[in-house]
Amino acid sequence: MSKRFTSLALTAHPPAAARRGRGRSRRVVAPFTAVSVLVAGAALAGCGQQRDADTYTVMNSSTDESYHRWDAEAMARCGKELGVTIEQQSVPAAQVMTKALRMASSKSLPDIVQFDASEMPTFADAGGLVDLRTLGLSTDDIPDGIVDFGSYKGTYYGAARSVNTLALFYNKDLLDQAGVEVPTTWAELRATAQKLTRGKQYGLALSAGGAEDGVFQFTPFMWSNGGDETDLDGPKVVEALDYWKGLLKDRSLSKSTVNWTQADVNDQFMAGNAAMMINGPWQVETLNSDTSLHWGIAPIPVPRAGDDSVGPLGGAVLTVPNTGDEAREKTAGKIVACLASEKEQLTYALNSWMVPANAKAAAVWREKVPELDSLADQVAVARSRTAKLGAGWSSVSLALQSAFQSALTGQSSETALKRAQQRATSGN
Amino acid sequence: MPTSTVGAQTPAKASEPASAPDPARIARRRRLTQWGFVAPAVVFMLLFFGYPLVRNVVMSFQDYTPKTFFTGEAPFNGADNWSNVFQDALFGKALWHTLVFTAGSLLGQFCIGLALAVFFSRRFPLNGVLRSLILLPWLVPMVVSGIVWRRILDQDTGVLNSFLDTLGIGGHTPWLTSPEMALLSVILVNIWIGIPFNMVILYGGLQEIPKELHEAAALDGASAWRTFRSVTLPMLRPVVTVVLVLGFMSTVKILDLILALTDGGPADATQTLGTLTYQNSFVQLDFGAGAVVGNVLILISAVFAVFYLRANRTEGK
Numbered sequence: 052m053s054k055r056f057t058s059l060a061l062t063a064h065p066p067a068a069a070r071r072g073r074g075r076s077r078r079v080v081a082p083f084t085a086v087s088v089l090v091a092g093a094a095l096a097g098c099g100q101q102r103d104a105d106t107y108t109v110m111n112s113s114t115d116e117s118y119h120r121w122d123a124e125a126m127a128r129c130g131k132e133l134g135v136t137i138e139q140q141s142v143p144a145a146q147v148m149t150k151a152l153r154m155a156s157s158k159s160l161p162d163i164v165q166f167d168a169s170e171m172p173t174f175a176d177a178g179g180l181v182d183l184r185t186l187g188l189s190t191d192d193i194p195d196g197i198v199d200f201g202s203y204k205g206t207y208y209g210a211a212r213s214v215n216t217l218a219l220f221y222n223k224d225l226l227d228q229a230g231v232e233v234p235t236t237w238a239e240l241r242a243t244a245q246k247l248t249r250g251k252q253y254g255l256a257l258s259a260g261g262a263e264d265g266v267f268q269f270t271p272f273m274w275s276n277g278g279d280e281t282d283l284d285g286p287k288v289v290e291a292l293d294y295w296k297g298l299l300k301d302r303s304l305s306k307s308t309v310n311w312t313q314a315d316v317n318d319q320f321m322a323g324n325a326a327m328m329i330n331g332p333w334q335v336e337t338l339n340s341d342t343s344l345h346w347g348i349a350p351i352p353v354p355r356a357g358d359d360s361v362g363p364l365g366g367a368v369l370t371v372p373n374t375g376d377e378a379r380e381k382t383a384g385k386i387v388a389c390l391a392s393e394k395e396q397l398t399y400a401l402n403s404w405m406v407p408a409n410a411k412a413a414a415v416w417r418e419k420v421p422e423l424d425s426l427a428d429q430v431a432v433a434r435s436r437t438a439k440l441g442a443g444w445s446s447v448s449l450a451l452q453s454a455f456q457s458a459l460t461g462q463s464s465e466t467a468l469k470r471a472q473q474r475a476t477s478g479n
Numbered sequence: 480m481p482t483s484t485v486g487a488q489t490p491a492k493a494s495e496p497a498s499a500p501d502p503a504r505i506a507r508r509r510r511l512t513q514w515g516f517v518a519p520a521v522v523f524m525l526l527f528f529g530y531p532l533v534r535n536v537v538m539s540f541q542d543y544t545p546k547t548f549f550t551g552e553a554p555f556n557g558a559d560n561w562s563n564v565f566q567d568a569l570f571g572k573a574l575w576h577t578l579v580f581t582a583g584s585l586l587g588q589f590c591i592g593l594a595l596a597v598f599f600s601r602r603f604p605l606n607g608v609l610r611s612l613i614l615l616p617w618l619v620p621m622v623v624s625g626i627v628w629r630r631i632l633d634q635d636t637g638v639l640n641s642f643l644d645t646l647g648i649g650g651h652t653p654w655l656t657s658p659e660m661a662l663l664s665v666i667l668v669n670i671w672i673g674i675p676f677n678m679v680i681l682y683g684g685l686q687e688i689p690k691e692l693h694e695a696a697a698l699d700g701a702s703a704w705r706t707f708r709s710v711t712l713p714m715l716r717p718v719v720t721v722v723l724v725l726g727f728m729s730t731v732k733i734l735d736l737i738l739a740l741t742d743g744g745p746a747d748a749t750q751t752l753g754t755l756t757y758q759n760s761f762v763q764l765d766f767g768a769g770a771v772v773g774n775v776l777i778l779i780s781a782v783f784a785v786f787y788l789r790a791n792r793t794e795g796k
Binding site: 145148149152153155156173174176177178179251253260261262305306307308309310319322324373442445446449452453456457459460461462467 | 544545546547548549550551634635655657741742743744745746747758762764
């Protein structure tokens with residue numbers, strides 16, 4: 052490199068023959084042009100990716116150290132069983148979809164993609180996924196609700212290893228101190244939360260942030276009350292939102308609720324700023340890191356005694372993208388079958404505190420973690436967000452976020468939801 | 480490469496000892512050399528600026544959905560995307576927020592930055608230490624500042640409100656949780672982030688102004704304010720233009736800070752064109768609509784750039 056610059060400097064010497072200058076200037080031009088061609092070439096070549104015959108790639112969102120490790124261990128076991136190498140590629144959850152789409156257009160899709168179940172329909176709708184049944188996966192022992200959860204328009208595209216839903220977490224010590232029982236109905240929840248609100252401590256914490264977190268948290272209130280995402284301005288949804296507004300008016304909820312994610316809610320609960328919270332089992336690992344915290348878990352209270360507590364079904368599904376290479380897709384199907392097998396599901400569920408999708412595995416799981424029993428009950432009746440709307444969920448979700456934020460910051464629930472319904476149907 | 484260079488020279492010298500150089504060829508060679516130097520930049524610009532720019536404009540007239548990534552087909556749909564976006568009430572809101580955000584941020588950053596630059600251009604003990612401390616916000620990644628400020632500004636548990644509470648003023652200010660306050664809070668955080676940049680560039684500009692001018696003004700009996708207005712500011716003008724243009728460019732397309740602070744909420748109170756593009760393209764996966772908003776942003780920047788070039792040209796004359 053340094054030699055090249057030396058010759059460049061020499062060209063400036065006047066007495067030398069001009070021809071000599073030409074020779075050099077060409078030599079100088081050449082590398083520069085070469086660099087430009089290289090830059091262009093690299094940019095184009097980056098699109099295509101060579102597949103290694105015995106190496107299979109799984110793209111997921113296990114960016115947390117513990118989840119990444121559990122997945123790596125499971126993949127190592129399955130790889131050994133099937134005689135292949137399985138590589139894990141983890142990207143942040145919000146990027147799985149866009150990354151997969153980009154990879155689709157450059158024909159470099161990984162062999163298996165783990166989508167959040169609410170995103171899977173979009174990818175399936177675009178024609179990007181292979182029917183798992185044609186790859187030989189069976190849905191025996193998997194409850195219908197969870198098969199639907201991994202299906203789009205009746206085709207089974209995604210195998211869930213575990214599922215989760217929301218529940219009511221409570222601080223046992225704070226409830227005992229106040230002498231109150233764990234609430235089971237809306238009226239009880241409101242009264243209990245009011246009793247638990249004192250000083251810097253709020254009765255209840257939940258997330259009403261402007262992202263999918265908040266919508267996820269609103270669904271159990273909407274659904275248990277008989278409301279529906281296809282009729283956002285229906286009286287049942289308005290009633291559910293009014294219930295949230297009531298909690299805020301009682302000061303049982305912090306005003307910051309509209310700015311909190313589910314992780315923030317968990318932080319507030321752990322810091323003792325909230326006596327109860329709505330959250331999911333993925334927080335259990337963090338909750339258990341504080342041994343002085345005594346927490347319990349219960350189904351989310353229902354509008355009237357005897358109603359079903361319908362929560363949102365959450366979790367990820369393993370899918371096989373449509374790469375056109377049938378032999379590889381077959382093997383990918385076997386890998387999915389292994390990762391979602393009864394044995395692996397149980398291991399994964401025990402690690403991550405989520406409920407196994409397979410009924411037999413779930414039964415064993417219940418015996419092993421009886422304290423999370425109510426979660427298993429709730430999962431059994433939980434509903435998938437995309438069951439009705441499929442790929443149309445995202446625009447409804449955006450409209451709904453805006454609506455409950457408007458309502459919680461002053462607007463009437465009815466006006467806010469009317470606007471949301473308009474926005475959802477017009478698509479903008 | 481080095482050996483061949485040496486090897487090629489010696490025989491060439493011996494075989495053609497005194498051939499006269501042809502002036503036309505020299506000129507052509509020189510042009511070629513010049514283009515050789517320009518070529519990488521041109522290729523780079525075409526590849527990484529020209530292509531995405533054209534692509535974005537084309538995309539805004541296409542029905543570009545997730546399906547497109549598989550089929551490669553994106554049928555043209557005329558001005559549908561444009562009319563959809565312009566009919567959306569959220570677009571008008573976002574445009575207004577973007578303008579308020581940009582104007583507010585620039586004004587705040589510039590005034591405070593200039594005041595600090597003038598302050599630090601005097602000599603006093605600990606000047607260097609303090610100046611480098613003020614640079615800190617610049618070193619913190621935008622997303623990190625966003626997350627930290629979100630905690631500071633939390634209505635109930637935030638440090639700022641606790642602090643105000645002990646002073647007995649506005650201890651329960653809903654910084655990020657009220658639609659009326661949120662935009663202002665986001666602007667304040669962005670001002671905090673932008674101060675170091677403004678200060679450093681303006682400080683540099685102040686150092687360039689010859690001391691004699693200030694001495695002369697002092698001899699003429701000008702007051703400090705008069706000197707600042709009639710000597711410092713006019714001399715600083717080129718630097719001011721640079722600061723404002725660069726500030727404008729980075730502020731108008733704001734995205735990460737707002738996503739980290741409020742996610743565009745509450746109730747869309749902090750949606751800007753940047754967050755709207757993001758939402759359209761990467762949440763709703765309606766890439767056509769996202770491209771429309773992106774193009775509007777480019778247009779706004781282009782208009783500003785033209786004004787900037789105009790101003791510079793008249794200055795040159």
